[in-house]
Amino acid sequence: MKEDMILLRDIERYLEGEMSEQEKTAFDELRRTNPLINRQVEEHQLFLQHLGNYGQRQHLQAKLEKIHQQLDMPTLRKQAQDDNQAAKRLSIRRRTITNLAAAACIALVTSLSTIAVIQNVARNKSTAQYEDVRRVLNNIQRSQNALINDMNSKSKAPLNPGTYGGTGFAVSGNGYIVTNYHVVAGADSVYVQNNKGEAFKAVSVFEDISSDLAVLKIADSTFKSQPLPYALKPQSVKLGEEVFTMGFPRDEIVYGKGYISAKTGFNGDTTAYQVSIPVNPGNSGAPLLDSKGDVVGIVTGKQTTSDGIAFAVKSAHLKHLLDEMPKDKQIRKDLNHKSHLDGMNRVDQIKKLEDFVYMVKVYN
Amino acid sequence: MKQNQDITRDRELLLGLAKGEDKSLEIIYSENFPVVLRMILQHNGSEDDAKDVFQEAIIVLYEKVQKNDFTLSSRLKTFLYSVCRHLWLKKVQRTYGLYTLSPELEEVIPATEELEEHYAKDQEFRIMEGAMSSIGQPCQTILEDYYLHKKSMQEIAEKFGYTNAENAKNQKYKCLMRLKKLFFDQYNTSI
Numbered sequence: 001m002k003e004d005m006i007l008l009r010d011i012e013r014y015l016e017g018e019m020s021e022q023e024k025t026a027f028d029e030l031r032r033t034n035p036l037i038n039r040q041v042e043e044h045q046l047f048l049q050h051l052g053n054y055g056q057r058q059h060l061q062a063k064l065e066k067i068h069q070q071l072d073m074p075t076l077r078k079q080a081q082d083d084n085q086a087a088k089r090l091s092i093r094r095r096t097i098t099n100l101a102a103a104a105c106i107a108l109v110t111s112l113s114t115i116a117v118i119q120n121v122a123r124n125k126s127t128a129q130y131e132d133v134r135r136v137l138n139n140i141q142r143s144q145n146a147l148i149n150d151m152n153s154k155s156k157a158p159l160n161p162g163t164y165g166g167t168g169f170a171v172s173g174n175g176y177i178v179t180n181y182h183v184v185a186g187a188d189s190v191y192v193q194n195n196k197g198e199a200f201k202a203v204s205v206f207e208d209i210s211s212d213l214a215v216l217k218i219a220d221s222t223f224k225s226q227p228l229p230y231a232l233k234p235q236s237v238k239l240g241e242e243v244f245t246m247g248f249p250r251d252e253i254v255y256g257k258g259y260i261s262a263k264t265g266f267n268g269d270t271t272a273y274q275v276s277i278p279v280n281p282g283n284s285g286a287p288l289l290d291s292k293g294d295v296v297g298i299v300t301g302k303q304t305t306s307d308g309i310a311f312a313v314k315s316a317h318l319k320h321l322l323d324e325m326p327k328d329k330q331i332r333k334d335l336n337h338k339s340h341l342d343g344m345n346r347v348d349q350i351k352k353l354e355d356f357v358y359m360v361k362v363y364n
Numbered sequence: 365m366k367q368n369q370d371i372t373r374d375r376e377l378l379l380g381l382a383k384g385e386d387k388s389l390e391i392i393y394s395e396n397f398p399v400v401l402r403m404i405l406q407h408n409g410s411e412d413d414a415k416d417v418f419q420e421a422i423i424v425l426y427e428k429v430q431k432n433d434f435t436l437s438s439r440l441k442t443f444l445y446s447v448c449r450h451l452w453l454k455k456v457q458r459t460y461g462l463y464t465l466s467p468e469l470e471e472v473i474p475a476t477e478e479l480e481e482h483y484a485k486d487q488e489f490r491i492m493e494g495a496m497s498s499i500g501q502p503c504q505t506i507l508e509d510y511y512l513h514k515k516s517m518q519e520i521a522e523k524f525g526y527t528n529a530e531n532a533k534n535q536k537y538k539c540l541m542r543l544k545k546l547f548f549d550q551y552n553t554s555i
Binding site for chain 2: 004005008009012043044047048050051052053054055056057058059060061063064065067068070071073076077079080081083084087
């Protein structure tokens with residue numbers, strides 16, 4: 001104990017430089033020879049350093065404490081609380097806005113996609129139920145070269161039966177024919193052929209997509225005009241009225257009989273009738289006539305989901321369409337006269353009519 | 365430009381702090397404490413927590429400038445703020461476990477490695493503090509007066525009523541030996 005204290009005193013004197021030169025040399029020697037003492041010296045040095053650090057820090061802490069005492073705490077406190085409240089408000093508001101925006105986006109996306117899906121489904125259903133009754137005459141695709149050769153080699157109509165077929169009927173003596181727009185849509189060339197087998201080249205002069213009607217003009221020198229035996233009935237016909245049609249679902253003209261079963265067409269279309277009449281592909285554009293032989297409509301399509309339901313554009317709409325055509329006054333005059341077929345029996349009516357109903361052949 | 369000026373000013377303040385100028389310390393303290401107070405209050409701390417954390421951050425800063433190799437790369441405010449955040453994070457973790465941490469505090473604060481050194485020093489300080497408080501009076505005061513306040517043995521002898529400086533010196537060595545023993549017992553087991 002006593003020795004330790006003496007050693008400690010020596011170490012301290014040594015470190016503080018209080019030793020005389022002689023003592024110092026002796027102590028250095030002692031340090032060198034005695035590692036235990038050397039360690040003690042180093043330890044003491046380390047200790048003094050820690051002690052110094054401790055003091056420094058204590059001193060600093062005291063100073064900090066003093067400075068802290070001088071701070072105006074109540075003011076700082078109030079300020080901090082105000083700031084925090086403002087920040088909290090702001091962050092809550094920001095969060096609310098973010099949430100609202102997200103909700104709005106989701107709502108928007110949901111409603112839009114719902115609308116899209118519903119519309120898509122509705123359209124699919126409609127197209128599934130409705131079918132145009134144009135006839136696909138030949139599904140085999142012919143090469144365009146063959147077609148061109150065919151057309152060049154003959155001045156008359158080509159012998160091949162065309163790609164699509166429908167029916168058309170004359171609306172004037174001088175070669176205007178009405179058919180369905182969907183029959184001639186996208187056509188490169190159109191030929192019409194009557195029941196006698198005479199074919200004429202025709203061009204589409206007017207098309208109305210909304211009512212699915214097209215007006216063709218025969219552009220062939222061999223065509224001879226003749227007066228029309230029937231008239232266009234501008235008023236709408238009554239429910240249950242007996243009607244008949246003539247068309248070309250095959251290469252021969254075909255007669256069909258039925259009655260007006262509803263005053264509106266597919267999906268409540270007011271420009272058309274629903275007709276209970278047998279129609280087949282190829283009947284598109286066929287005239288619908290009443291018992292007096294007046295044209296009351298044009299057959300356009302049928303419902304696929306149930307049998308015997310066909311649709312026909314009302315004649316009033318056709319009249320309206322013809323009135324709108326600026327070029328030709330002939331059409332109107334011809335159809336305004338009284339029907340010559342009134343009072344005839346059906347067989348005679350058909351005999352008179354068949355010259356004015358054409359098979360429409362479309363090449364594309 | 366403004367930021368550069370701020371950093372220049374901050375560096376001057378740090379230079380003052382390194383020299384131990386009270387004025388610099390005071391400016392640094394009063395300018396930065398409100399921000400830290402706000403942050404601690406915001407994270408459910410008390411004013412005392414803010415004080416403790418902030419003062420510890422100042423100590424960290426002081427230790428750094430004492431070493432001379434410290435260059436301030438961000439603004440002083442930023443440095444202190446991030447150190448405080450980090451210290452508070454540690455404190456919350458220690459006190460409540462991981463569960464009550466607010467998500468904003470969980471972001472890792474870049475001051476981690478800066479603080480490693482501090483934690484070691486802090487521990488040394490705690491050990492010394494513990495040793496000092498357990499040697500009892502008058503040893504504690506004698507040692508503090510001699511080693512920290514650099515008073516001469518003569519003054520100490522007079523203060524404590526020793527007949528001469530030599531007696532006081534003997535007493536001091538006894539105290540010093542006890543302190544050293546207490547300190548190294550702790551120091552060697554924990555480090």
